[in-house]
Amino acid sequence: MNQPLAYIHPGAKIAKNVVVEPFTTIHNNVTIGEGTWIGSNVTIMEGARIGKNCNIFPGAIISAPPQDLKYNGEDTTVHIGDNTTVRECATINKGTADRMKTVIGNNCLIMAYCHIAHDCIVGDNCIFSNNSTLAGHVTIGDNVVLAGMVAVHQFVSIGQHAFVTGGSLVRKDVPPYVKGAREPMSYVGINSIGLRRRGFDTEKIREIQNIYRILYQKNYNNSQAVQIIEAEMAATTERDEILQFIRDSQRGIMKGYFSTS
Known part of the structure; x- marks a missing residue:
């Protein structure tokens, strides 16, 4: 799609019906699936693999090099599944030699100012509210909801269908189907509503x-x-x-x- 006010590297593979708004930059070695909308002032760097019918809102940065001093320029990637929305100014970093990729599943909603660090694996149908942050090497199952301003420690795992309340500091693994709250974060019941x-x-x-x-x-x-x-x-x-x-x-x-x- 001709975008005179956007920069799209000739080596990027963009489906024909992708919409790229002005002032966006798409680097080499990027793949974007059909039906996806890329808002203005988005930066998509090398190694991004974005699925079909996604929405990437202004200011988001996808597949930037990891904020990890051990990273040595490995050829790593970010994979974003189909029907996933990434809101304003969210940052998603690509992997390191540990997992070689950062993965976000299908039908996810990553709200404004979230950060997903290197080597995170996020399942399908997850919702991360504003300013939620994953450190490196975090694993999150399907249907997990993080309320606003949740901070997840590196190497933590969160089981599927779990719910973590806003402002929580997640230092330990969160089993499937539960709610985590309070400080220090603790079990407060199962996620029965979800x-x-x-x-x-x-x-x-x-x-x-x-x-x-x-x-x-x-x-x-x-x-x-x-x-x-x-x-x-x-x-x-x-x-x-x-x-x-x-x-x-x-x-x-x-x-x-x-x-x-």
């Missing part, structure tokens, strides 16, 4: 609640809770996913909330 919106029935929500009651409300340590859940709860996809998440956690999972009053 689960209902996504079609989980009452019986399945109750099952997930029962699993987390054993983990967080029965005064067991994590190893004991895992053994009891495995022994007493019927095997289901959700049960097994929660158990595997706990076993795989490298930073440890967030704690339960206990009142000090």
Whole structure:
């Protein structure tokens, strides 16, 4: 598409019906899928792979080199799935030698001033509210919602369908299906509203609640809770996913909330 007030490198692969607004710069080695809209004053740097029907709003910077002193110019990428929106002034950095790519899934909404650092892997249908920030090497499952001004520590994992309240500092892994809040961030229940919106029935929500009651409300340590859940709860996809998440956690999972009053 002819854009006399935008710079598009001849080596960029842009689908015919992509709209690129004035004063945008698209570098070499960039791929943009059909139906995508690129607003004005956007910078898309080498290694960006943007899917179909995305919306990139003014001021966003996609695939800039990582803010990592160990980065040595490796040929790395950013992958953004289909139907994803990146709002104003968000920054998404490409990968390093660790994972070689930063990935954002399909149908995500990345709101204004969010930062997604190198080597992050973000699932489908995620919503990151304004000013939420992911440090490097973060892994986030599908259908995760981060409220405004959430800061996620490097190497943290957040399980699918989790919800993190605004202003939270996420230092530990957040298991699937839960809500995290308070300072230090703690378990405050399961994300029942989000689960209902996504079609989980009452019986399945109750099952997930029962699993987390054993983990967080029965005064067991994590190893004991895992053994009891495995022994007493019927095997289901959700049960097994929660158990595997706990076993795989490298930073440890967030704690339960206990009142000090």
